[in-house]
Amino acid sequence: MEIGYINGEFVSLNEKVIPIDERGHQFGDGVYEVIRIYDGKPFMMEEHLERLINSAKAIRLPITESVDDFKSLIMKAVEKSELHNCNVYLQITRGIATRQHLFPNVPASISMTVREANPLSDEMRNTGVTAITHEDERWANCYIKSLNLLPNILAKQVAHEAGCFEAILVRDGYVTEGTSSNMFIVKNGAVYTTPLSKHILPGITRIAVKEIANPLQINFYEEHFTEDQLMSAEEIFMTSTTAEVLPIVRVNDKPIGHGVPGEVTKKLYEQFKRKVETL
Ligand SMILES: Cc1ncc(COP(=O)(O)O)c(C=O)c1O
Numbered sequence: 001m002e003i004g005y006i007n008g009e010f011v012s013l014n015e016k017v018i019p020i021d022e023r024g025h026q027f028g029d030g031v032y033e034v035i036r037i038y039d040g041k042p043f044m045m046e047e048h049l050e051r052l053i054n055s056a057k058a059i060r061l062p063i064t065e066s067v068d069d070f071k072s073l074i075m076k077a078v079e080k081s082e083l084h085n086c087n088v089y090l091q092i093t094r095g096i097a098t099r100q101h102l103f104p105n106v107p108a109s110i111s112m113t114v115r116e117a118n119p120l121s122d123e124m125r126n127t128g129v130t131a132i133t134h135e136d137e138r139w140a141n142c143y144i145k146s147l148n149l150l151p152n153i154l155a156k157q158v159a160h161e162a163g164c165f166e167a168i169l170v171r172d173g174y175v176t177e178g179t180s181s182n183m184f185i186v187k188n189g190a191v192y193t194t195p196l197s198k199h200i201l202p203g204i205t206r207i208a209v210k211e212i213a214n215p216l217q218i219n220f221y222e223e224h225f226t227e228d229q230l231m232s233a234e235e236i237f238m239t240s241t242t243a244e245v246l247p248i249v250r251v252n253d254k255p256i257g258h259g260v261p262g263e264v265t266k267k268l269y270e271q272f273k274r275k276v277e278t279l
Contacts, residue, residue: 003081005073005112010080013113022109023094027101028148030093030109031055036117036241037078037086041279043241045071047204052090055145056108061094063108074112081114087242089113091147120243125269128249128261129165131236133227134158136169136176136199143198152179166238168251171199174224181240182206185233186264190219205239205272212271218264235262237269245269 004011011017023029033052036043049067056063065073074088090112097104134155139148155167156179166178176194177183182203184193191213196202213220230236234257236248245268247261 001081002083002086002113002115003077004114005077005110007109007111010077013115017111019096021098022096023104024091024109024111024147026099027094028146028150029059030091030147031059031061031145032089032091032147033145034241035074035088035090037084037088038276038279040078040084042074042078042088043276043279044204044208045074047207048241051145051202051204052092056092058141058144059094059146060103061092061108063092065110073110077112077114083114083116085117085119086114087117089115093147117242120246124165125246126261128247130163130250130253131166131168131178131238131248132159132162132164132252133170133175133230134167134179136171138169141198142176142200143196143202145201155179166248168230168248170227173226175227175230176200177203178238178240181238181243181246183230184209184237184239185225185230186235186237186262187229187233189234189264190221191264191268192221192223192225194224195222203239205241205244208272208275209239209245209268212268212275216267216271218267231256233257235265237262237265245272 002013004013006017018025033048035045035048049070093109095106095109097106137151159167168178169176175183177200184191194200210220236256238246247265249259
């Protein structure tokens with residue numbers, strides 16, 4: 001059963017539990033994570049929780065919970081849900097206080113949802129998805145997994161209205177990442193992805209792909225690439241916790257490479273699945 005959690009209590013997902021003065025709701029003043037559970041086992045949970053704690057630190061949100069505390073909370077929620085393949089979203093906000101910008105002196109709020117994972121269709125995986133490019137209109141601290149997702153939402157909606165799955169964000173002529181994914185191109189058989197900086201989220205699936213590339217003898221470079229280099233790539237793929245490793249075969253209505261998922265992307269996805277199977 002899909003379930004929710006808020007500040008110590010498990011609740012049903014349609015219960016009305018967010019008070020009007022909750023700062024996540026009023027300001028987007030909080031951070032979050034999403035962790036995928038495969039067959040009852042979490043995927044790279046420690047890395048997700050370390051990023052969560054880093055995000056909280058970056059917005060000066062004091063939390064008393066450790067990685068282990070979050071781990072047990074998440075696994076308790078997963079057990080309670082009795083779901084084996086699910087996504088856990090965990091939000092931490094600066095709490096509930098009369099509306100004003102300054103930090104209130106109240107405890108942080110922790111909430112969670114556990115929902116059935118909705119894997120992408122085989123068709124999307126086999127034929128690949130399409131994307132547009134879009135100006136990266138976000139702020140300067142995209143390494144924080146903040147609840148403020150407005151520019152991401154707006155760009156993704158533009159992509160959707162163009163019949164595409166993702167918007168590839170471009171800042172000063174260079175690709176940063178997707179609205180909810182990291183971005184990779186293949187050139188001369190090697191993989192290139194945007195280096196970590198304040199302008200992108202340090203994706204956990206990105207770490208997994210970097211690890212996987214090595215035993216497959218695929219060279220992996222963290223280097224900036226332009227929109228032109230994107231368009232002339234042999235292959236493009238995106239990664240995220242929910243999309244895993246997903247080929248992008250057309251951008252702005254133009255085919256990438258042969259317009260079908262490429263061999264390097266396929267190999268990385270197969271190896272990613274193997275990593276999941278051995279959890
Ligand atoms: C902006 C952005 N970049 C990258 C990612 C991919 O991160 P991860 O692989 O940790 O899910 C996400 C995931 O939601 C995201 O929102």
